[in-house]
Amino acid sequence: MPHTFPQCEEVHCSESAISFSGTCWEHTSQESYRNELAGNLARLKKDPAPINLKKVECEDIDFSHLDLSGSSFSQIRASRCLFVGTKLKEANLIGAHFRNCDFVGAEMMKANFTRAHFTNCTLSHSDLQDSYLSEVSFRECDLMGAILFDCVLWSADLDGANHLKRSSFLDARPVSRFTQCRLSEKDPYMACESYRSLKHRFHRNGLYEDASWAAYKELTMERKHLFLIKSPRYFPSLLMDILSGYTEKPHRVIASSLGIVLIFGVFYYLLNALRSVVDPGMPISLWDNIYFSFISFTTVGFGDLVPKVTWWVRGLVCLEAFSGPFMAGLYIFTLTRRYAAG
Numbered sequence: 001m002p003h004t005f006p007q008c009e010e011v012h013c014s015e016s017a018i019s020f021s022g023t024c025w026e027h028t029s030q031e032s033y034r035n036e037l038a039g040n041l042a043r044l045k046k047d048p049a050p051i052n053l054k055k056v057e058c059e060d061i062d063f064s065h066l067d068l069s070g071s072s073f074s075q076i077r078a079s080r081c082l083f084v085g086t087k088l089k090e091a092n093l094i095g096a097h098f099r100n101c102d103f104v105g106a107e108m109m110k111a112n113f114t115r116a117h118f119t120n121c122t123l124s125h126s127d128l129q130d131s132y133l134s135e136v137s138f139r140e141c142d143l144m145g146a147i148l149f150d151c152v153l154w155s156a157d158l159d160g161a162n163h164l165k166r167s168s169f170l171d172a173r174p175v176s177r178f179t180q181c182r183l184s185e186k187d188p189y190m191a192c193e194s195y196r197s198l199k200h201r202f203h204r205n206g207l208y209e210d211a212s213w214a215a216y217k218e219l220t221m222e223r224k225h226l227f228l229i230k231s232p233r234y235f236p237s238l239l240m241d242i243l244s245g246y247t248e249k250p251h252r253v254i255a256s257s258l259g260i261v262l263i264f265g266v267f268y269y270l271l272n273a274l275r276s277v278v279d280p281g282m283p284i285s286l287w288d289n290i291y292f293s294f295i296s297f298t299t300v301g302f303g304d305l306v307p308k309v310t311w312w313v314r315g316l317v318c319l320e321a322f323s324g325p326f327m328a329g330l331y332i333f334t335l336t337r338r339y340a341a342g
């Protein structure tokens with residue numbers, strides 16, 4: 001729940017009053033407020049409480065190591081301010097402008113940075129887990145070691161977010177042994193768009209492995225979205241994921257090819273679909289069926305075993321013979337995309 005602050009004392013003013021003043025920023029004597037702000041903040045060290053600095057313009061203020069969780073910094077214009085190790089958990093920073101500010105090690109979990117602008121700021125080793133970074137813009141900012149796991153990054157301008165990579169989105173507090181990297185995926189459509197812009201950014205920076213991760217995530221989110229809107233395009237999307245991990249995972253093409261060979265082999269066995277040319281009375285084992293399946297898949301066709309003359313067995317063999325070159329083509333394409341990217 002966002003903290004609520006008292007109203008501005010000025011009549012007909014609907015703004016909330018800024019902290020250490022009875023009125024809002026427009027109705028406060030700005031010069032004296034700025035002069036007294038550092039002293040007022042020092043008192044918060046002993047007695048931490050959420051503060052309201054909505055629309056405040058400040059320079060050279062030290063907010064370091066203060067617990068300002070739940071505070072409002074919306075539309076603040078701060079330059080050369082220090083937020084080193086500051087706790088800004090669940091803070092409201094909507095539309096804030098930060099210039100030359102230092103957020104090293106700041107704890108900003110679940111903070112709302114919607115439409116915030118960061119210019120020449122350092123956010124290294126800050127914790128932005130679960131934060132809202134929709135439409136945020138970074139200009140020449142350092143995000144080395146920043147934690148962005150599970151954040152909303154929709155329509156964010158990341159061109160100036162230096163040192164951003166896949167591991168920035170790693171879960172720093174994994175609940176199970178399986179750690180994972182991700183954005184907030186509550187809204188698959190928004191997550192899809194966010195992964196797409198991450199993919200482009202990683203690609204431009206030559207981070208092809210990371211771009212591949214973002215590309216796979218992008219299409220997974222698109223599939224989830226297609227499922228939600230009940231689109232028939234969901235099924236081809238699911239198939240492409242199973243067969244090739246959206247052409248990002250070559251090992252999946254090998255695994256699914258072996259899967260196809262085994263499934264067809266078992267089908268031929270269960271349907272008793274084959275006969276031997278050499279000895280027509282010879283019993284055909286499961287392994288013989290899998291061998292025939294493999295030879296059909298690779299379109300070799302030795303002719304020692306042949307399908308029985310029924311239309312559906314022939315149809316099944318045709319289907320498998322077609323899938324072989326298709327999977328080979330898919331494998332080459334996937335390898336090319338994966339390793340010759342750039």
Ligand SMILES: [Zn+2]
Nearest residue numbers: 008013024027
């Ligand atoms: Zn007012």
